[in-house]
Amino acid sequence: MVVKKSLFWAFVYAALVFMLFFNLIPFFWMTSSSLKSDYEVIDYPPTILPEKVTFGAYTRMWSQEQFFRYFINSIIVSSSTAFLSSLVGVFAAYGFSRFFFWGRTSLMTIFLASQMIPGVLLVGPYFKLLSYVELYDTLTGLILSQTTITLPFSIWMLKGYVDTVSDEIDQAAMVDGASRLRICLSIVLPNILPGLVATIIFAFLLSWGDLLWALCLISDQTKQTMTLGITQLVGQFRVQWSEIMAATVIVTIVPATLYLLLQRYLIKGFTEGAVKQ
Amino acid sequence: MRIRENHKGYFFIFPAFLFLVGILGFPAIAAVLQSFNLIWVKNPSFSTASYHRLLSDVEFLATLGNTVIFVGLVVGFHLIIGLGVALLLNLEIRSRHFFRVIAILPWTVPDVIGGLIWRFMFDTLPGMINAMLLQFAIISDPIDWLGHPKLAFGCLIFAETWRGYPFAMLILLAGLQAIPKEQYEAAEIDGASKFKSFIYITLPNLKYMVIIAAVLDTIWESRLFGMIYSMTGGGPGYSSQVLSLLTYKHYFLFFNTSYAGAIAVVLAIFMFTISIPYLVMTMKRE
Numbered sequence: 001m002v003v004k005k006s007l008f009w010a011f012v013y014a015a016l017v018f019m020l021f022f023n024l025i026p027f028f029w030m031t032s033s034s035l036k037s038d039y040e041v042i043d044y045p046p047t048i049l050p051e052k053v054t055f056g057a058y059t060r061m062w063s064q065e066q067f068f069r070y071f072i073n074s075i076i077v078s079s080s081t082a083f084l085s086s087l088v089g090v091f092a093a094y095g096f097s098r099f100f101f102w103g104r105t106s107l108m109t110i111f112l113a114s115q116m117i118p119g120v121l122l123v124g125p126y127f128k129l130l131s132y133v134e135l136y137d138t139l140t141g142l143i144l145s146q147t148t149i150t151l152p153f154s155i156w157m158l159k160g161y162v163d164t165v166s167d168e169i170d171q172a173a174m175v176d177g178a179s180r181l182r183i184c185l186s187i188v189l190p191n192i193l194p195g196l197v198a199t200i201i202f203a204f205l206l207s208w209g210d211l212l213w214a215l216c217l218i219s220d221q222t223k224q225t226m227t228l229g230i231t232q233l234v235g236q237f238r239v240q241w242s243e244i245m246a247a248t249v250i251v252t253i254v255p256a257t258l259y260l261l262l263q264r265y266l267i268k269g270f271t272e273g274a275v276k277q
Numbered sequence: 278m279r280i281r282e283n284h285k286g287y288f289f290i291f292p293a294f295l296f297l298v299g300i301l302g303f304p305a306i307a308a309v310l311q312s313f314n315l316i317w318v319k320n321p322s323f324s325t326a327s328y329h330r331l332l333s334d335v336e337f338l339a340t341l342g343n344t345v346i347f348v349g350l351v352v353g354f355h356l357i358i359g360l361g362v363a364l365l366l367n368l369e370i371r372s373r374h375f376f377r378v379i380a381i382l383p384w385t386v387p388d389v390i391g392g393l394i395w396r397f398m399f400d401t402l403p404g405m406i407n408a409m410l411l412q413f414a415i416i417s418d419p420i421d422w423l424g425h426p427k428l429a430f431g432c433l434i435f436a437e438t439w440r441g442y443p444f445a446m447l448i449l450l451a452g453l454q455a456i457p458k459e460q461y462e463a464a465e466i467d468g469a470s471k472f473k474s475f476i477y478i479t480l481p482n483l484k485y486m487v488i489i490a491a492v493l494d495t496i497w498e499s500r501l502f503g504m505i506y507s508m509t510g511g512g513p514g515y516s517s518q519v520l521s522l523l524t525y526k527h528y529f530l531f532f533n534t535s536y537a538g539a540i541a542v543v544l545a546i547f548m549f550t551i552s553i554p555y556l557v558m559t560m561k562r563e
Contacts, residue, residue: 015365016365019362019376019379020376022439023379023380024382025405026391026439029405030394042403043403045408046408048405089293091290092292092294095286095287095288095289098286099289100283109560110297112559112560113549113552114301116548118520118524118541119500119521120500120502120524120544122308125303125305125308126304127528129304147300148296184289205387208387209388210387210503211502211507215525216528227387230390230393241397241400248390252385252386255386256382256386259381259385260378263381
């Protein structure tokens, strides 16, 4: 029995260590390659660790390739998208949670179902529409378009949180003469703060990782985002792997850090909001 | 009074509704109209030519097949690996927090970035995969992973399996943690083995979460674009191409806007069909 038990635990930890390697090897390879010189990175057979650690790829990337600009653009687009979809989302979530108006169920179904519209269906016509209103090739246009991806689930996630705040608090505040808008902003909002943070972060991450919309709606070099800039760096004939890996390290650090700092909220957000049981 | 109070709901919904109509509704309807040759052409007239063309387009049919295989396999792997890791993390293990953080890490990588990393990993000469396989003498010559049609498609599935499984794992872990401990204790008293408890307690309790994870993951994988674009570009040929990439090519590279619309409509129908059980289940819970 004891042998059987320790065998079981040996298997469990072996599996966990295997998972560790499976998950981390690409991160290791990316970081290691980004610290190699331009020549070493394409050596055959490849070196596992850089023979001589150099930050050349990082400095070249920042200076030559306008990556600082791309980085700022990505920050602007992702934060604005996250802010916009959460702001609009909070009101909608409150509306769906507290009021039983005509058409409520159908509207909620439509919002839920709109997540199933693939981006490629929208991006073509969206490109035409943006050209009409002269928002093609602007960050504003890109922000509005990314909200298409983030708004539906933001509403859905936030509604899960608003539902957890009892309506009795609202009723009590109304007796004291507070308006619904005020209640939503100054009573419900502070109570769902962890959930709100999770929603904002998730929207930020979705927007941060987007390629499709930026690829189709941005042509000006100075308005490109990180992800778009990196894919453009992958040349047809010669691929500067050390620079690309340096760029991927930077573009991965942001979401990974955000996630690590806020993982408790995020996991709670997924398990209580989006997939509440 | 009650009715008037409820009407206030419209004010709260209104901004979101505006967005929904403006940035989702308009383009979606425009895409459908476009696929029937009704707008943005010289002589608008109702025509199903684009849809007829789909049926005889070898590339489209192959791409449709690829999409079904890709989504099916990737979602399947995500659920299997996700469940395995979720079961491990649900045990009383040491440094649980540490393992949990590591377990979710791949999912924080944007898909287009994941595609680039794996493209380099699978690179024939300077790539790490071949180097490791040669080192352990599993192969004697470097393999051109991304240059071979079947292998490239397999590598793509492998890479997306790596990147996406933590999402399924998170949902299933939440499901596991919600199962009441008493059920296991009762089973133990009755002398049921661990395996039997798994079959008769864990799996039935997890059913709802498995469906949620499967449907949400199917939606994400069906619309996946960045990873395929950056890792294989759909190639070699169109061996690893999926519908989202084909739509993009027809719209933005070949300017076949109405044909691109038709392909996207097929993809949308595919996604809607799969998500019907999810929609019904979720709305019932409301």
